[in-house]
Amino acid sequence: MASKSYTLFLAFFLCSFLSFGQITISGKITDSKNNAISEAYILNIESGQHTHSDTQGNFIIAASKNDSIKIHHLGYTTAYFKVDSKQNYTVRLQTKMNLIDEIVIAPKINALSIFSEINTRVNPVNSSQDLLRYVPGLFIGQHAGGGKAEQIFLRGFDIDHGTDINVSVDGMPVNLVSHAHGQGYSDLHFIIPETVAGVQFGKGPYTTSKGNFSTAGFVSFNTKDQLQDNIIKAEIGQFNTQRLVGMFKILDSEKESAYIASEYLGTDGAFDSPQLFTRINLMGKYVGQLSAKNRFKAIVSYFNSEWDASGQIPQRALDNGLISRFGAIDDTEGGETSRKNIILNNEYQIDKQSGLSTTLYYSRYDFLLYSNFTFFLNDPENGDQIKQSETREIYGVTNTYKHKFYEDQVNGDYEFGIALRNDQSRNNKLSHTLNREEVLDSLSLGNINETNYSVFANANFHFGKWTLNPGLRLDYFKFMYEDGLTEAYINTAENKAILSPKLNILYNLKDNVQLYLKSGKSFHSNDTRVVVQQAGKEILPAAYGSDLGFIWKPVPKLILNTAFWYLYLEQEFVYVGDEAVVEPSGKTVRKGIDFSLRYQPFNWLNYDLDVNGTLARAKDEPDGEDYIPLAPDFTFTSGINVIHPSGIYGGLHVRHMNSRAANEDNSIIAEGYTVFDFNAGYRWNHFDFGLAIQNIFDTDWNETQFATTSRLAFEDKPVEEIHFTPGTPFFLKGIISYRF
Structure with a gap:
């Protein structure tokens, strides 16, 4: 009885406390x-x-x-x-122009996005995939001719193409569940870089509004609501590279804006067999202030690309002179992909303190990929080429209610959200093929229907110098798979739910120092084909993490961040899309330190540095056999940028990744690299003239690497060793743009 009375008294006290207004x-x-x-x-x-x-x-x-x-x-x-x-x-x-002077260290959960925001303002972007590099410590690699989604590395994860990072654009998810090639596959090539207004990111499983795939973190891109100027841009470079961009205002008034943007990219690449890569992007966006309380946005976009690829090559083929560094064992690899998106968003201001946001999205996605990783290992006569393909439709809606409150001793906000996403992947297929034409064997074929319902609640309470940010998220999944290789009709279904609590605490020691402790749980869902084979067991592996760090602005023109972090990932089973098999993946532990610095000694000069150290190990394996293949253990990026009022601009940038284990016992090593890029230009009236050089010192480096067992046509026995895709050599391109 006493406990009940105490609970009622506490509830009455809190209600009275919060209702006393100013x-x-x-x-x-x-x-x-x-x-x-x-x-x-x-x-x-x-x-x-x-x-x-x-x-x-x-x-x-x-x-x-x-x-x-x-x-x-x-x-x-x-x-x-x-x-x-x-x-x-x-x-x-x-x-x-002065950016860092204006920064105030204040209670704000995602204050780290300051670092990516500075990056977007001062660092050049060479391609849509480069946008991911705005996240401090995030590395990417391409290994299939430019058209395949990039391989991503962050916080000791080889994330593959997106399994452990949540990626979205204007509220629409980019990660594709139960994809033909890999779980969480995230292809950002439908973004025109010049349309991006900002990048939000978070490392670790601490953001309540981010659900599936947010184990290592999240990245959210927002496109511009309106254009400052019309722009025509042309780029011409080595390897038969051409890029054209056009962005034009359609409406430009106080209450309405609309623009269209287009991009064409073509290149043969540095490879002996031309990539014949082409990409077309079209986008239109409308923003209207429908009333004093209602703001509406509509985005329509279309993307299509196709390419040939030289694939990953074995180190022994290069060592014995069989091929050059940019040669191929099987140059019939490549693919085609396209995506059509519709995003609708309505923001309704209920009153001065409350608002409701609704986002609806639809996407039609087509994917076709030809690969050959093992050459003649499984089929000595025809080779091991595989074909992966699917046609997908995605439907989704997210509703978020947010309320701000201001009281005598406490102020802040809270939000409630509810979301629904449905993926329908038809003819999700893996086949053994010959020269892209002949299907030798169907290894997997089926229709996938996966639905994710989610609800979440999040709050920020500001008590003087303290900010308390609790959150709770519930996700429920329904997995359905119809196997197309069985004679009888078989449609298997499983359900699963997961609860993800979060708690973040911030303390502003001074007006220039913020301390924070973040903790939370998140997850990545497994492929539907894993779920039905495992009968719903161990198919939503959870990640538990914590960050202890600070953001400090010791002088007006310098800001830095340091964080010590820890992440534990549960046992899971993984669907290997290249082989149509399910493999167990054990429990893992990752821990490390992140350090970021931004310095602006003059209004026109910016310096940045990001250093990341990680120890990543499998938890239940013997010492010496517990390495996590390809997990980066040390990376850094740094750059100096000039944006002068005279119109002169330029920059020199470096990125480094250490050598690391390519297999579990560290007997095969993925070589590290250090690459420098350079850019320079001049803005004159409405014109902009520039040049960009990737790999200015023409370093030989491996962009992606794998420990793979393969056999060449003339070999009697298979060999396990490093297979790699060479990184871009010295690559020069000229740029001219006109604004009006």
């Missing part, structure tokens, strides 16, 4: 062209209370008459105003 003021933050600025930081200097503007630029904060309010955002001048008798204010921010 007088509040509201406003809107815009740029010089009256475009809304989201995530601007608003601080009441007298009380210390703070908030951020929402996606429509609106804010609300507790204040008294004569209080001083400070508003700032990265890349804009800081603004101030005094509270008078008005209750609503409009603040217009002017752009500013």
